Amino acid sequence: MTTATLKRAPRPPAVMTGMALVGLGGFSVILLLLFLRAMPAAIHLAQAGEEKQRLLPCESLHPASASAKLGRFPIKAPAISALDYQGKPVSLESLRGNVVLVNLWATWCPPCVTEMPSLEKLTVALRGKPVRLLAVSVDEDWPTVRQFFAKGTPLEVLLDTERKVAEAFGTSKFPETFIVDKEGMLRYAVISDRDWSTPQVAECIQRLADE
Numbered sequence: 001m002t003t004a005t006l007k008r009a010p011r012p013p014a015v016m017t018g019m020a021l022v023g024l025g026g027f028s029v030i031l032l033l034l035f036l037r038a039m040p041a042a043i044h045l046a047q048a049g050e051e052k053q054r055l056l057p058c059e060s061l062h063p064a065s066a067s068a069k070l071g072r073f074p075i076k077a078p079a080i081s082a083l084d085y086q087g088k089p090v091s092l093e094s095l096r097g098n099v100v101l102v103n104l105w106a107t108w109c110p111p112c113v114t115e116m117p118s119l120e121k122l123t124v125a126l127r128g129k130p131v132r133l134l135a136v137s138v139d140e141d142w143p144t145v146r147q148f149f150a151k152g153t154p155l156e157v158l159l160d161t162e163r164k165v166a167e168a169f170g171t172s173k174f175p176e177t178f179i180v181d182k183e184g185m186l187r188y189a190v191i192s193d194r195d196w197s198t199p200q201v202a203e204c205i206q207r208l209a210d211e
Contacts (some may be wrong), residue, residue: 006187014026017072058204059120062120063179063188069170070186077178077186078168082158085146088135090158092180099208100180101133107148108139112175115193116155122196123154130209132156138174139165 065069066072080102081091092100103119105112114134135155137145142159149157160166167187168179179188185207194201 011080020087051123057200057207058188059188060200061188061194061197061204063190064163067186067189069168072148073189074181074185074187077180077184080165080168082134082165083140083158084156084158090156092184095132096184097182098130098132099182099205100151101205102133102165102169102178102180103133103175104138104171104177105135105175106138111193115175115196118195118197120154125197125202126205126209127154131205132142134158136160136165139168179208182211 001097008111015113048085063075063192067075070078077132079091079093082090084090088120092102105116107113120134135153136158138160140161145157145159163172164172165173166176169176173191173194177190177194179190181187
């Protein structure tokens with residue numbers, strides 16, 4: 001037998017093509033697995049981007065992103081309750097299905113007094129929408145609150161003389177406003193006074209109401 005006859009014969013073209021296809025198929029499977037693995041993260045990033053863009057008007061409030069007591073938002077809102085002027089309790093749980101703004105204030109608090117007219121304008125602007133604005137006073141009695149609103153108010157005013165609502169939200173300074181969505185999740189906390197009568201704020205609340 002000659003040296004020439006010992007040389008390996010070349011593979012037929014069909015065999016080489018089959019091996020190449022197998023190799024390409026394996027590579028395609030790997031790419032598909034990598035794509036499927038990365039897809040949830042990509043979807044999450046896209047959704048997060050859409051959510052941020054959709055709620056961009058809320059940034060006009062310069063809200064806090066977390067609470068020292070409750071943690072990072074969104075988080076389940078605390079179960080709170082305060083009394084209306086008739087002495088009836090109004091609870092956050094009973095308002096599920098509405099966007100609820102819980103504004104903690106007092107008649108003796110200058111920033112509270114400053115923002116109160118804009119809160120009244122926001123209440124009027126969103127009338128008929130699934131939105132409730134609870135102006136929870138930490139004053140000592142109803143006569144003081146009634147005197148403050150001598151000309152009346154469109155606000156839903158509650159009284160919390162023991163400051164249990166403020167304690168539940170982890171604050172002792174006023175004003176502070178907590179925005180709770182229709183599912184009872186605390187979405188934003190706004191520290192100190194704001195102008196609540198701007199179109200951006202109304203759009204922010206409206207978009208939460210449309211969710």
